[in-house]
Amino acid sequence: MPNPSTPEFAVVCRFQGLFPKDIGGYEKHRTRNGGDLGHVDPTRSHLNRPVIGKADWAARTIALIEDMKAENFADEIETLTRRRRKKQIKERMAEGPRDPWRATRHGPMREVILTANRDWFDALPTAAAREARAQAFEDAARDWLLENFGGDVVHARADLDEQAFHIHAVIVPKVQVELNGTKRWMLQPSKHELIKDYEAAQDSVGAHFAPLGLKRGERRAEAVRKARQAGEEPPAYRQHVRTADWRKAEDTRIVETRAELDRRTEAVTAEEVALEQKQEAVTGREKAIGAREDAAMAKEKEAGAVLAVGQGLAAGALDIEDRDGTPALIETPEAKSGLLSKLRARMARSSSGRARALHVFSKALARLREKARDEAKTAVARDTAEIQSADETIVEIASRLPYAERRSIGKIRVSLSARIMALTGRDTSRKTPAKGEDDESP
Template identity: 35%
Template sequence: MSDDPYKVVLRFAAFFPGVLSRIEMHALRSGGDLDHVDLGLTSRNRAHVGATFAAPIRTEIKGMMRQNRAEEVTALRKARQKTLADQREEDGFLRPYKESANGPLREIVLTANKAYFAAPPDAPEEDVLITYSRDKDGHPIENRLCKAKIAAFEQRGLEFFKTYFPDSVRHLRLDLDEEAPHFHAIIMPVVEKTSKRRGRQLMIEPGSNPLIRDYEHAQDVAGEFFGCLGLVRGERRAEQRREALEADLPLPDVLKSKAPRDWRAERAKKLLDRETQADQRTAEADQKIAHADLAAALARDEREEARRRQQLAEERQKEAEQAIGAAQTHAATARASKEAVMVGLDAILKQELTYLPATDQRRDGLTFGPAAPESRTTRDRLIDRIRPASRWLTDIAAWVARLLQREKDLHRQEAEITRRAAILAKAEAAQGRSVPGDIAEIAASRMPVTYTASSFPDAWHIGPNADKVHVQRQLDAMENKALSACHRATRDALLLCEEPSELRTGFSRGLGALEVGANQRGYDLATGKHDPHRAADPGRALLHTDQEALPIRVWRQGAEELGAR
């Protein structure tokens, strides 16, 4: 770990009131980009000010607009300017802030590096807060953070906002469901201005707050305020900003608020400089064209003719090369498609690939089947080889899937008829009655003892020497609905195999594995509902989130009275 002190991170972002709902949606974790958020830990988040803020802020702004217009009309009437007062009363409301490029509101993020909050290796578990993140390959990482450091940072952060943003905080929360703890705040600085013509006006002026007005000053204040926690000031970016402005490049960060007149003046200067540079480039280009025309006029006719002939020859050669390239590309595409078809058909017949039906969220396609290669490298190579003919192979796989389904249905019906015939034959024999010839023939010709694992294609049979790692991979690859369907088929196969045998034992292993897999991810096989909070293995809680749709319930008024009668 580095010996350098950790820096406090204080960032400002300007925005317009129109995006308040989107910011609130992310704050409530009801939408937006949630890939970096662990929804299972969202209940830890603490909203200290304004858990919901979009509607209250918009209502406050509308109230300011109404009050400002009423004050202005009253001031005009006192000044005996009746015409202007009547006109202002008929006009619409005015925004209580000056136009700017970025908007009048500010979102503030306050945090420190995740390593600052890290718990000592020997810290007791009750003093450790666990958060999760992912590495560059998408694998989950467990972060062990110190609860005492988080509590101290939270207390100091609340004091910071209370001290430097009094009466301006409309929303303040501490997020603990991401990689590192951090504050989010919505700031709306309101100032009161009075004039004879407009009366008392309430205006949103972010520049009225010294920290918003001067980014470098804000960093100095934050470094000093959080120094008691061992944090230091963030990096200095004023020099980077000056260099970016001089080079007409995007600013490295939102550093400082500007008055609208300063922003418009700077923008006008940039446009004027660009127009001047464009005029200079145009003049230089015109001069070059004039020189080129003069040189062409002085060239001899023979040289011009030779140039035209050479140009014509080059164009014909280029056309020939393009035609040859197109033919070679077409031939290569045809070869790739042929190879993709041959490899894909072989994989479908071997059940390395199988058909994946369409859903509301995706179109149909191919997926790995029960005989798919275990190696991820081999799987990726197979996908690359069949990609040129993937759409055609999908149609073939759908056709094969329909044939296999029909075969499965026939096997299932045959097995059910045999089972029922055998049960009926046993019952007749137990009663001392003769078994009808047709039933005896059906029961005797295909008794359940002749079943094999292939007789139940949808069920899962696990052999006695099965690799546990491979079994777990197969479980992780199943979506929730697929796992539920396989569980039903395996349970039916277990019921059909009445006599104790290795076949029945294998299906029993499969049934147990499916129930363990469902418990790992928090999926209820009885109801078809998925609840990540009930997952026995948090790392697998969000592997698959699909679940059965809620049933439609019909409430009939007066049903209790009718039942009572």
């Protein structure tokens, strides 16, 4: 009883049509001297071994078919001669021997392939066990071929240099038939029931390999019958093709697929490049806009700081003093704390604006202060001249008054001159007597 945990594998039996002209190519592939060798491991080709037939089976088979043609031709001429069919004899002599098979697209011979899934052969843990399983499969294949096709099996071999162990065999179905009163040797695949009935072949090989733990393949004919009886679409026909043909088609498909993938990859790459370029352009614009926004914000903060310094100076909350040739912004003692807090916050937003304001306003204040000093000097000189003129006038008037009044005016004049000179910043320690003034003069 099979172990439920063990996966079930099917024995594979496939028939492939073969013409005598194909034998040369078949032999090249068998000896690994030509044909499709892309799936062959050359390091294992020496392990391939014969199962049925001799090494010269191909030459023997071609010679057998030629003998059949010659014997048939001789028998046919003999029959026509016996029947005195002179015209037909001339025609047949001109035509020559005919191929000993009816026209067929599959060919008059059959190649048989027997195998199983590679995992079935590789499932055993040791190389000895795997070799024993392959040998058991080979023995079963030999027995099944001889049991069902007998001497028509002219060749069989075991291939061990491909993905899975498998058996190749060639069947030459030789039969003698009655044709127009004459016996003819023909190649007739339908002489074998298992070639004529594919499902019967699958049943036979399934039963034969069951002792090895293999099962019959898919029951397609039965599935087709049931589908038709139920009015359903039958399963698609699975057409077997030669390995070389399949590989050629597969190689073509792979090349076409790769070309299509390359085309699509190039298209996708072009789209990605275009998208990246667009993204870079968008990113560049975003960066430019961001830079402009940052610059505008920085200018706004800088202008705010400059304005805060100007407002502070105008309000008397801030002042600029010279510290060893370097202007410094200071807060005045009279400044209100609320105003200073607002001014500090606005100036802190832009150190460059604060520095720029200090530079600009320090120069402006220096010019204003210089101008104020110049104007003050001019005003003092003008006022001093006016005071001197007034003083001279007082002296002149006093000289005409009596002594008592003149003395009193003199005291007033001294006191007034001291105050005026203190206001103008002049030195009053040295007194210069006015014109005509003596000790008794005012």
